[in-house]
Amino acid sequence: MSPESEPVRIVIVDDEPLVRAGIRDVLAEQGGVELVGEAGDGLSAIGLIEQALPDLVFLDVQMPGCTGFEVLAQLDPDVRPAVVFVTAYEQYALKAFDAHAMDYLLKPFDDARLLAALDRARTWLLRKPAVSQEGVPALLEDVAASQQRNRFIVKHAGRLRMIPANEIEWIEARGNYVHLHHRDGPFLIRETLTSLAKQLRPERFLRVYRSAIVALPEVVEVAKRTGGDQELVLRSGARVPLGRSYRREFTDAWRG
Numbered sequence: 148m149s150p151e152s153e154p155v156r157i158v159i160v161d162d163e164p165l166v167r168a169g170i171r172d173v174l175a176e177q178g179g180v181e182l183v184g185e186a187g188d189g190l191s192a193i194g195l196i197e198q199a200l201p202d203l204v205f206l207d208v209q210m211p212g213c214t215g216f217e218v219l220a221q222l223d224p225d226v227r228p229a230v231v232f233v234t235a236y237e238q239y240a241l242k243a244f245d246a247h248a249m250d251y252l253l254k255p256f257d258d259a260r261l262l263a264a265l266d267r268a269r270t271w272l273l274r275k276p277a278v279s280q281e282g283v284p285a286l287l288e289d290v291a292a293s294q295q296r297n298r299f300i301v302k303h304a305g306r307l308r309m310i311p312a313n314e315i316e317w318i319e320a321r322g323n324y325v326h327l328h329h330r331d332g333p334f335l336i337r338e339t340l341t342s343l344a345k346q347l348r349p350e351r352f353l354r355v356y357r358s359a360i361v362a363l364p365e366v367v368e369v370a371k372r373t374g375g376d377q378e379l380v381l382r383s384g385a386r387v388p389l390g391r392s393y394r395r396e397f398t399d400a401w402r403g
Contacts, residue, residue: 154181155269158199160192160218161207161233166254170205170233173258177265189213190300190307193221201228203268205252208234212309213300221300221307229272231264296346299327301334310334313351316365317387318343320358328385355379355397356390363401 157180161167167185174180183199186192189210196204196218208215215232222228232251249271250264299310310329319326319333320340326333344354354360361379368380369389377389379397389397 154179155203155265155272156181156183156199156201158183158192158196158201158204158228159185160187160189160195160204160210160215162187162210163207166207166233170261173261174265177262179269180265189215189218190309192218193300193307196222196228197226200226202272203229203231205231205233205264208232209236217300229268231268295348296343297348299334299336301327301332301336303331303334312347313362315352316362316381316383317385318352318360328383330383353393353397353400355393356388359387361387366401369401 157174159167159170159174159182161170164187167187171182171185174182183201184195186195187210190213192204192206192213206215206218215230219227219230229249231249233254234251235254250267252260252264297312299312299315301308301310310327314329316328316330318340319328321335323337323339324335325338325340325343326335340354340358340360344352344360347360351362351364352360353363361381365381365383366379367382370378370380370386372378372388376391377394379387379389381387
């Protein structure tokens with residue numbers, strides 16, 4: 148956060164142009180505020196936030212292609228801005244906001260409610276910059292645990308790209324990251340294999356080794372290795388070890 152003498156740098160992210168215009172018009176009349184960008188979709192928002200490094204983002208939750216939660220998950224935690232969520236859905240998400248987020252605006256909202264959210268954000272940013280960020284990882288974990296992962300946001304050829312989960316052949320652990328093995332990959336994303344395993348469709352994806360998950364339809368053969376070990380041969384020719392403790396579950400799932 149900038150010193151108190153400097154304005155709060157703000158980005159607006161919403162797929163509805165009228166909502167963005169409404170927020171923009173109200174904020175433009177306020178002192179101590181600098182609007183540094185707008186985005187109408189999640190993928191554009193990620194690039195904008197990484198470039199503009201705002202203090203605060205008014206962030207839509209439901210957007211085509213990429214949700215507000217996915218936007219946050221892609222940002223480096225060290226530069227992740229404070230967030231006021233904007234949503235039309237009074238469901239599970241609002242309970243998470245109450246517990247974790249700085250504030251949220253439930254559509255339709257009036258100018259007074261918008262300004263109240265801005266004032267709250269300013270207070271937190273000036274007095275306790277870290278407060279607004281402490282609950283974000285927990286919020287993202289809550290949301291991830293409640294939803295099945297059906298897509299991934301990856302960087303490819305210098306651009307962000309959405310990869311459907313059913314195009315992933317297998318997934319390999321790399322510490323706090325994983326490699327998504329895809330015909331155009333592999334792609335590296337910031338996530339643990341254990342966390343990811345809880346989000347994937349169990350009828351398609353199965354953990355077969357401490358550092359590997361495979362897509363069951365991609366397995367064409369179980370091959371023997373020296374010493375009694377086994378490995379899975381995939382359609383692409385890739386070979387993935389099959390751990391002894393995972394054999395029974397894999398065999399049952401693959402045959403089924």
